[in-house]
Amino acid sequence: MVPARQRTYGTDYAILQRICGIVLAMLLLLGVAGPAAAQDAKAEGRVLKLVALGDSLTAGYLLPESAAFPTVLQAALRAKGHKVEIANAGVSGDTASGGLARVDWSVPDGTDGVILELGANDMLRGIDPAVTRKALDGIVSRLKARGIPVMLAGMYAARNLGPDYQKRFEAIYADLAKEYDLVLYPFFLDGVQGADPRLALPDGLHPSAEGVKTIVERILPSVETFLARLKG
Missing domain, CATH: 1.10.287 (Helix Hairpins)
Incomplete structure (x- = not known):
């Protein structure tokens, strides 16, 4: 028993x-x-605060705020369960040097990460790639000194600027990503520029609301990789 x-x-x-x-x-x-x-336990419930630092492509040129890149990206990330807030620090017409001049006040203390999208206006104005490189390097290094990680969104050069300019300009992003171990999205306008005309505004340079959706859809995996680094 x-x-x-x-x-x-x-x-x-x-x-x-x-x-x-x-x-x-x-x-x-x-x-x-x-x-x-x-x-x-604390990290699981914390909202990550990001800043999208860029030019008109980030700002949402001629689009309502609800259709601008930071807002659409934030919604897409939240739909996938990510707790994020993305501030829109895009300024139309800004160059990389302009971004460097305002980075300290455009990216407040407490920011967890920055999505950096600058250089398109440098290219359109034919600015020496060495100047653009120095400015972007300055932005990344200044943010790094503050303990703020950066994801870099690259830009391609217009073909009419010649192969030498194209090579020097486009190398900026890959070189900085390698030097600082950044998550790199090589071409911000991938899938929009030169594609369906409905994805761009009449000027052919800026994305329409549908174009922004395409950008977000394509950049999303890279942003999620960036978020994984921030959480890690």
Whole structure:
């Protein structure tokens, strides 16, 4: 015959597990169950604050705020379960040097990461790629000094600027990504420029609302990789 104590072992063990679970939960709430566990619990519920630092392509030239790149990207990320807020720090007509001049006040303290999209206006104005490189390098290094990670969105040069300019300009983004170990999205207008005319405004340079949706759809995997780094 099995002793009574053995017959009740399963029930007693279940009760013990439940008590241990309650105690652990209380310790977590009190912050005494270990810094790593407490930090993980806090991180799960925290909203990541991003800044999209760019020119008119980021700002949403001639588009309502609801159709601008940062807003559409934020909605797409939230739909996939990411807790993010993306501030729109795009300024139409801005060059890389302009972005460097305003980076300190455009990216406030407490920012978790920056999506950097600049250089298109440099290219359109034929600015020496060395100047653009120096400015973008300055932005990345200044943010790094503040402990703010950067994701870099690149730009291709117009073919009428010649192969030498094209090579020097487009190398900027790959070189900086390698030097600073950045997540790089090589061409911000991928799938929009030279594609369906409905994806661009009549000027042929800026994305329409549908074009912004295409940009977001294509850049989304790279942004999720960037978020994984931030969370990691």
